[in-house]
Amino acid sequence: MSQNLNNGSASHRDYGATSSSNTNMMSxxxxxxxxxxxxFSPTEFxxxxxxxxxxxxxxxxxxxxxxxxxQILGTPRDQQSTRDKVHDIHxxxxxxxxxxxxxxxxxxxxxxxxxxxxxLQLEKLTNDFRxxxxxxxxxxxxxxxxxxQTYTQPQLAQMQDxxxxxxxxxxxxxxxxxxxxxxxxxxxxxxxxxxxxxxxxDILDVNKIMRTITALVQAQGEEVxxxxxxxxxTAAEVExxxxxxxxxxxSRQSYRRKILILLAIAVIIGLIVTGIIVSKLTS
Numbered sequence: 001m002s003q004n005l006n007n008g009s010a011s012h013r014d015y016g017a018t019s020s021s022n023t024n025m026m027s028x029x030x031x032x033x034x035x036x037x038x039x040f041s042p043t044e045f046x047x048x049x050x051x052x053x054x055x056x057x058x059x060x061x062x063x064x065x066x067x068x069x070x071q072i073l074g075t076p077r078d079q080q081s082t083r084d085k086v087h088d089i090h091x092x093x094x095x096x097x098x099x100x101x102x103x104x105x106x107x108x109x110x111x112x113x114x115x116x117x118x119x120l121q122l123e124k125l126t127n128d129f130r131x132x133x134x135x136x137x138x139x140x141x142x143x144x145x146x147x148x149q150t151y152t153q154p155q156l157a158q159m160q161d162x163x164x165x166x167x168x169x170x171x172x173x174x175x176x177x178x179x180x181x182x183x184x185x186x187x188x189x190x191x192x193x194x195x196x197x198x199x200x201x202d203i204l205d206v207n208k209i210m211r212t213i214t215a216l217v218q219a220q221g222e223e224v225x226x227x228x229x230x231x232x233x234t235a236a237e238v239e240x241x242x243x244x245x246x247x248x249x250x251s252r253q254s255y256r257r258k259i260l261i262l263l264a265i266a267v268i269i270g271l272i273v274t275g276i277i278v279s280k281l282t283s
Contacts, residue, residue, distance in 0.1 A: 041110060045118060048107045052125050055100040059132045062093040066139045073143070074150030086143060097133055101212055104129060108216050130213045 069086055072078050104126055111122050 045107065045110055045114065048103050048110070049121065049125065052100055052103050052107065052129065055096050055103075056125070056128050056132055058096055059093055059100075059129075059136055062089050062096075063132065063136045063139050065089055066136075066143060070139065070143050070146060073146040078150065083147065086147075090140065093136065097136070097209065100129060101209060104216055105212070126213060126216050130210065133209055133213075 066086065066089060069082060072082055104122075107122055107125070111118050
Protein backbone atom coordinates (compact mmCIF):
# COMPACT_ATOMS: atom_id res chain seq x y z
CA MET A 1 0.00 0.00 0.00
CA SER A 2 2.80 2.36 0.83
CA GLN A 3 4.30 1.82 -2.62
CA ASN A 4 1.29 3.49 -4.21
CA LEU A 5 1.97 6.58 -2.15
CA ASN A 6 5.57 6.71 -3.31
CA ASN A 7 4.70 6.19 -6.96
CA GLY A 8 2.05 8.87 -6.86
CA SER A 9 4.56 11.51 -5.84
CA ALA A 10 7.23 10.79 -8.45
CA SER A 11 6.71 14.03 -10.35
CA HIS A 12 6.55 16.20 -7.25
CA ARG A 13 8.86 17.07 -4.44
CA ASP A 14 9.85 14.02 -2.36
CA TYR A 15 9.63 14.69 1.35
CA GLY A 16 11.72 12.25 3.37
CA ALA A 17 10.17 11.51 6.75
CA THR A 18 10.91 10.58 10.30
CA SER A 19 8.22 10.69 12.93
CA SER A 20 10.60 12.38 15.36
CA SER A 21 10.47 15.57 13.28
CA ASN A 22 6.86 16.26 14.30
CA THR A 23 7.70 18.19 17.46
CA ASN A 24 10.46 20.32 15.95
CA MET A 25 8.33 21.56 13.09
CA MET A 26 5.15 22.01 15.11
CA SER A 27 6.83 24.06 17.83
CA UNK A 28 7.02 27.02 15.44
CA UNK A 29 4.22 26.20 13.00
CA UNK A 30 1.65 28.48 14.60
CA UNK A 31 3.66 31.57 13.60
CA UNK A 32 2.86 32.72 10.09
CA UNK A 33 6.07 33.97 8.47
CA UNK A 34 6.17 37.63 7.60
CA UNK A 35 7.91 37.46 4.25
CA UNK A 36 8.38 40.59 2.17
CA UNK A 37 8.33 40.17 -1.60
CA UNK A 38 9.16 42.72 -4.24
CA UNK A 39 6.11 41.55 -6.17
CA PHE A 40 3.66 38.73 -6.79
CA SER A 41 5.27 35.64 -8.37
CA PRO A 42 2.80 33.73 -10.59
CA THR A 43 5.34 30.95 -11.21
CA GLU A 44 5.92 30.25 -7.52
CA PHE A 45 2.21 30.56 -6.82
CA UNK A 46 1.41 27.90 -9.40
CA UNK A 47 4.23 25.61 -8.23
CA UNK A 48 3.22 25.75 -4.57
CA UNK A 49 -0.47 25.40 -5.41
CA UNK A 50 0.21 22.26 -7.46
CA UNK A 51 2.38 20.75 -4.71
CA UNK A 52 -0.20 21.48 -2.04
CA UNK A 53 -3.03 20.07 -4.17
CA UNK A 54 -1.02 16.93 -4.89
CA UNK A 55 -0.19 16.45 -1.21
CA UNK A 56 -3.83 16.87 -0.23
CA UNK A 57 -4.75 14.06 -2.64
CA UNK A 58 -1.89 11.91 -1.29
CA UNK A 59 -2.99 12.39 2.34
CA UNK A 60 -6.53 11.49 1.34
CA UNK A 61 -5.20 8.36 -0.41
CA UNK A 62 -3.23 7.41 2.71
CA UNK A 63 -6.39 7.77 4.80
CA UNK A 64 -8.18 5.37 2.47
CA UNK A 65 -5.32 2.85 2.77
CA UNK A 66 -5.42 3.10 6.57
CA UNK A 67 -9.19 2.70 6.53
CA UNK A 68 -8.81 -0.58 4.63
CA UNK A 69 -6.20 -1.79 7.13
CA UNK A 70 -8.55 -0.85 9.97
CA GLN A 71 -11.11 -3.29 8.56
CA ILE A 72 -8.48 -6.07 8.59
CA LEU A 73 -7.20 -5.65 12.17
CA GLY A 74 -8.41 -8.48 14.42
CA THR A 75 -9.51 -10.70 11.51
CA PRO A 76 -7.79 -13.85 10.17
CA ARG A 77 -6.16 -11.59 7.53
CA ASP A 78 -4.39 -9.57 10.23
CA GLN A 79 -0.64 -10.22 10.03
CA GLN A 80 2.57 -8.63 11.28
CA SER A 81 3.31 -7.24 7.82
CA THR A 82 -0.09 -5.53 7.83
CA ARG A 83 0.75 -3.69 11.03
CA ASP A 84 4.22 -2.79 9.81
CA LYS A 85 2.59 -1.04 6.83
CA VAL A 86 0.66 1.19 9.24
CA HIS A 87 3.89 2.69 10.57
CA ASP A 88 5.30 3.05 7.04
CA ILE A 89 2.20 4.94 5.86
CA HIS A 90 2.16 7.10 8.99
CA UNK A 91 5.80 8.09 8.60
CA UNK A 92 5.46 9.20 4.96
CA UNK A 93 2.08 10.88 5.43
CA UNK A 94 3.14 12.77 8.57
CA UNK A 95 6.11 14.22 6.71
CA UNK A 96 3.88 15.18 3.78
CA UNK A 97 1.47 16.97 6.12
CA UNK A 98 4.29 18.89 7.79
CA UNK A 99 5.71 19.96 4.41
CA UNK A 100 2.26 21.02 3.19
CA UNK A 101 1.70 23.12 6.30
CA UNK A 102 4.96 24.97 5.61
CA UNK A 103 4.05 25.40 1.92
CA UNK A 104 0.67 26.88 2.90
CA UNK A 105 2.37 29.43 5.13
CA UNK A 106 4.73 30.40 2.32
CA UNK A 107 1.87 30.59 -0.19
CA UNK A 108 -0.04 32.83 2.22
CA UNK A 109 2.90 35.23 2.30
CA UNK A 110 3.19 35.22 -1.50
CA UNK A 111 -0.52 35.80 -2.11
CA UNK A 112 -0.51 38.96 -0.02
CA UNK A 113 0.38 40.73 -3.28
CA UNK A 114 -1.97 38.63 -5.39
CA UNK A 115 -5.52 39.35 -6.48
CA UNK A 116 -8.81 38.17 -5.02
CA UNK A 117 -8.94 35.06 -7.24
CA UNK A 118 -5.59 33.84 -5.92
CA UNK A 119 -6.65 34.49 -2.33
CA LEU A 120 -9.86 32.51 -2.87
CA GLN A 121 -7.81 29.64 -4.34
CA LEU A 122 -5.54 29.71 -1.29
CA GLU A 123 -8.57 29.66 0.99
CA LYS A 124 -9.93 26.56 -0.80
CA LEU A 125 -6.57 24.76 -0.55
CA THR A 126 -6.37 25.56 3.16
CA ASN A 127 -9.89 24.30 3.86
CA ASP A 128 -9.29 21.12 1.84
CA PHE A 129 -6.04 20.51 3.71
CA ARG A 130 -7.73 20.97 7.07
CA UNK A 131 -10.46 18.50 6.09
CA UNK A 132 -8.07 15.71 5.02
CA UNK A 133 -5.83 16.21 8.08
CA UNK A 134 -8.81 15.90 10.42
CA UNK A 135 -9.90 12.69 8.70
CA UNK A 136 -6.37 11.27 8.71
CA UNK A 137 -5.89 12.06 12.42
CA UNK A 138 -9.20 10.41 13.27
CA UNK A 139 -8.22 7.21 11.43
CA UNK A 140 -4.82 7.24 13.16
CA UNK A 141 -6.49 7.18 16.57
CA UNK A 142 -8.98 4.49 15.56
CA UNK A 143 -6.16 2.25 14.32
CA UNK A 144 -4.18 2.74 17.54
CA UNK A 145 -7.26 1.79 19.55
CA UNK A 146 -7.91 -1.29 17.39
CA UNK A 147 -4.29 -2.43 17.73
CA UNK A 148 -4.55 -2.20 21.52
CA GLN A 149 -7.58 -4.46 21.50
CA THR A 150 -6.59 -7.10 18.95
CA TYR A 151 -3.85 -9.64 18.37
CA THR A 152 -2.38 -10.84 15.11
CA GLN A 153 -3.32 -14.37 14.16
CA PRO A 154 -0.66 -16.97 15.07
CA GLN A 155 1.25 -18.46 12.16
CA LEU A 156 1.82 -21.94 13.58
CA ALA A 157 1.10 -24.20 10.64
CA GLN A 158 4.66 -25.47 10.71
CA MET A 159 4.17 -26.59 14.33
CA GLN A 160 1.39 -29.12 13.68
CA ASP A 161 2.05 -32.73 14.56
CA UNK A 162 2.10 -35.22 11.71
CA UNK A 163 0.69 -37.91 14.06
CA UNK A 164 2.97 -40.60 12.71
CA UNK A 165 5.15 -40.91 15.86
CA UNK A 166 4.59 -43.30 18.76
CA UNK A 167 2.96 -42.23 22.02
CA UNK A 168 6.17 -41.22 23.82
CA UNK A 169 7.44 -39.21 20.88
CA UNK A 170 4.01 -37.63 20.51
CA UNK A 171 4.08 -36.43 24.14
CA UNK A 172 7.54 -34.96 23.63
CA UNK A 173 6.38 -33.21 20.49
CA UNK A 174 3.32 -31.86 22.30
CA UNK A 175 5.50 -30.45 25.08
CA UNK A 176 7.84 -28.95 22.51
CA UNK A 177 4.87 -27.52 20.65
CA UNK A 178 3.53 -25.93 23.85
CA UNK A 179 6.90 -24.37 24.59
CA UNK A 180 7.17 -23.10 21.03
CA UNK A 181 3.65 -21.70 21.22
CA UNK A 182 4.38 -19.93 24.52
CA UNK A 183 7.56 -18.47 23.06
CA UNK A 184 5.71 -17.48 19.91
CA UNK A 185 2.98 -15.73 21.90
CA UNK A 186 5.60 -13.95 24.02
CA UNK A 187 7.46 -12.77 20.93
CA UNK A 188 4.18 -11.75 19.35
CA UNK A 189 3.24 -9.67 22.40
CA UNK A 190 6.65 -7.98 22.42
CA UNK A 191 6.39 -7.19 18.71
CA UNK A 192 2.81 -6.02 19.12
CA UNK A 193 3.87 -3.66 21.90
CA UNK A 194 6.64 -2.31 19.67
CA UNK A 195 4.24 -1.72 16.79
CA UNK A 196 1.69 -0.07 19.07
CA UNK A 197 4.29 2.34 20.46
CA UNK A 198 5.33 3.20 16.90
CA UNK A 199 1.74 3.91 15.88
CA UNK A 200 1.06 6.00 18.98
CA UNK A 201 4.28 7.97 18.38
CA ASP A 202 3.16 8.56 14.78
CA ILE A 203 -0.13 10.16 15.79
CA LEU A 204 0.03 13.83 14.84
CA ASP A 205 -0.75 16.56 17.32
CA VAL A 206 -3.67 17.68 15.22
CA ASN A 207 -4.46 20.55 17.59
CA LYS A 208 -1.20 22.31 16.71
CA ILE A 209 -1.80 21.81 12.99
CA MET A 210 -5.37 23.07 13.35
CA ARG A 211 -4.15 26.19 15.16
CA THR A 212 -1.76 26.86 12.28
CA ILE A 213 -4.50 26.33 9.70
CA THR A 214 -6.96 28.47 11.66
CA ALA A 215 -4.42 31.29 11.76
CA LEU A 216 -3.95 30.95 8.00
CA VAL A 217 -7.71 31.01 7.36
CA GLN A 218 -8.14 34.10 9.52
CA ALA A 219 -5.28 35.84 7.74
CA GLN A 220 -6.78 34.91 4.36
CA GLY A 221 -10.21 36.13 5.44
CA GLU A 222 -8.77 39.47 6.50
CA GLU A 223 -6.95 39.77 3.16
CA VAL A 224 -10.12 38.99 1.19
CA UNK A 225 -12.14 41.45 3.27
CA UNK A 226 -9.45 44.07 2.76
CA UNK A 227 -9.54 43.54 -1.00
CA UNK A 228 -13.34 43.73 -1.04
CA UNK A 229 -13.20 46.92 1.01
CA UNK A 230 -10.61 48.41 -1.34
CA UNK A 231 -12.73 47.46 -4.35
CA UNK A 232 -15.82 49.03 -2.79
CA UNK A 233 -13.86 52.14 -1.80
CA THR A 234 -12.36 52.43 -5.28
CA ALA A 235 -15.78 51.98 -6.88
CA ALA A 236 -17.25 54.65 -4.62
CA GLU A 237 -14.38 57.02 -5.40
CA VAL A 238 -14.78 56.39 -9.13
CA GLU A 239 -18.50 57.06 -8.89
CA UNK A 240 -17.85 60.20 -6.87
CA UNK A 241 -15.28 61.28 -9.44
CA UNK A 242 -17.81 60.78 -12.21
CA UNK A 243 -20.34 62.89 -10.31
CA UNK A 244 -17.76 65.61 -9.78
CA UNK A 245 -16.81 65.55 -13.46
CA UNK A 246 -20.47 65.72 -14.44
CA UNK A 247 -20.99 68.66 -12.10
CA UNK A 248 -17.88 70.36 -13.45
CA UNK A 249 -19.02 69.83 -17.03
CA UNK A 250 -22.46 71.16 -16.17
CA SER A 251 -20.91 74.18 -14.46
CA ARG A 252 -18.72 74.89 -17.47
CA GLN A 253 -21.70 74.67 -19.79
CA SER A 254 -23.70 77.00 -17.55
CA TYR A 255 -20.77 79.42 -17.37
CA ARG A 256 -20.44 79.39 -21.15
CA ARG A 257 -24.15 80.08 -21.55
CA LYS A 258 -23.90 83.02 -19.17
CA ILE A 259 -20.90 84.41 -21.06
CA LEU A 260 -22.73 84.08 -24.37
CA ILE A 261 -25.80 85.79 -22.95
CA LEU A 262 -23.71 88.63 -21.53
CA LEU A 263 -21.89 89.00 -24.85
CA ALA A 264 -25.19 89.08 -26.70
CA ILE A 265 -26.52 91.71 -24.30
CA ALA A 266 -23.33 93.75 -24.69
CA VAL A 267 -23.58 93.56 -28.48
CA ILE A 268 -27.21 94.62 -28.39
CA ILE A 269 -26.43 97.51 -26.06
CA GLY A 270 -23.50 98.49 -28.28
CA LEU A 271 -25.73 98.49 -31.34
CA ILE A 272 -28.33 100.59 -29.59
CA VAL A 273 -25.75 103.11 -28.37
CA THR A 274 -24.17 103.22 -31.81
CA GLY A 275 -27.59 103.81 -33.39
CA ILE A 276 -28.33 106.65 -30.99
CA ILE A 277 -24.97 108.31 -31.63
CA VAL A 278 -25.35 108.00 -35.38
CA SER A 279 -28.85 109.44 -35.34
CA LYS A 280 -27.71 112.45 -33.31
CA LEU A 281 -24.79 113.11 -35.60
CA THR A 282 -26.95 113.02 -38.70
CA SER A 283 -29.51 115.36 -37.21
